Amino acid sequence: MTKLPISATVICKNEEACITACLASLDSCAEIVVVDSGSTDSTLAIIRDFIARGWPIRLIERDWPGYAKQKQFALEQAKQDWVLSIDADEWLDNDLRRDLPRLLQAAPEVAGWRLQRALTLFGRTTPAPRWAKPERILRLARREKVRFDEDLLVHEGLLAEGESLDARNGLLRHERALRLDAQLGKEITYARLKAQQRIEKGKKPSLLKLVVNPPLYFIRVYVLRRMFLCGIPGFIHAWTGAIYSLICEALHYQMWFEKNRKS
The missing domain is CATH 1.20.1280 (Monooxygenase)
Known part of the structure; x- marks a missing residue:
C-alpha cells in the first residue's frame, strides 16, 4: 500500500482494549507517533508487536504533563506534511480511510479538515446513526498550520491558522463505551x-x-x-x-x- 504523507499522533496510557483497532486503522499513514505516559497493562507490548511487524511507529515514553501539552509534544515529533490527531480509543472507518487521499488534495488555503466523530454508547453495538448528527472535530490538518493551546487543562483541540472544512465521507469512530x-x-x-x-x-x-x-x-x-x-x-x-x-x-x-x- 502506498503511504500517505500523514503523521498520525496518538497519546495513551493503559489502552490495551482499544489501541489495536486504533493503530490498525492507520495503515495508510507514513508515520505513526505514539506517546505513552506509563502504561502498566499490555498496551506497550501491543505497540511493540506492531513495530516488530514493520509498522512505521515511533514509540516515545514520557511522563504525563497534561492533555494539551502531551498532544502538542506528539505533534512536534511529527515529520509528514499532514498530521492526524487521534485518540487511542478512536479508529477510522473504511469510508474515511478511502477518502484520505482526496482530503490531502485540498487547496493550499485549507489548513485542515473537521472529521465526523461518531460515538458508540454503552448499551449499543453500533455507533449513533448519522441522523444523530455526529460531532465535527478538527483532526486532520497541515502540520505547520496547527497547534494545541497548552494553557488548556481539558477539552484541548487543534487550533488552525487558516480555513477548516468539513469532511463528509466516513467516520472517526469512538469505541470506549463505559458503564x-x-x-x-x-x-x-x-x-x-x-x-x-x-x-x-x-x-x-x-x-x-x-x-x-x-x-x-x-x-x-x-x-x-x-x-x-x-x-x-x-x-x-x-x-x-x-x-x-x-x-x-x-x-x-x-x-x-x-x-x-x-x-
Missing part, C-alpha cells in the same frame, strides 16, 4: 480540570450558569444532536453530559469559595 459508574469518574476529573482552568484565568462562578447550563446541555445533546434516536443509551448519554455540566459549575463555585476563604 455509567466508570464514565462519571472521568466526567468528574474533566469537570475539576475545567473548573481549575477557569479559576486560574480569574473567572468568577455564575449562579445563572449553575442553574441554566445543565438543562441546556441535555437539550443540546438529546434534542439538537438527536441522541433520542439512540433510545435509552442516548437518554443516559445526554443526562451524563448534563451532570458533567452541573459538576463543572458547582466545582467552579466551590473552588472559588475555597480560594477566597484562604486569601
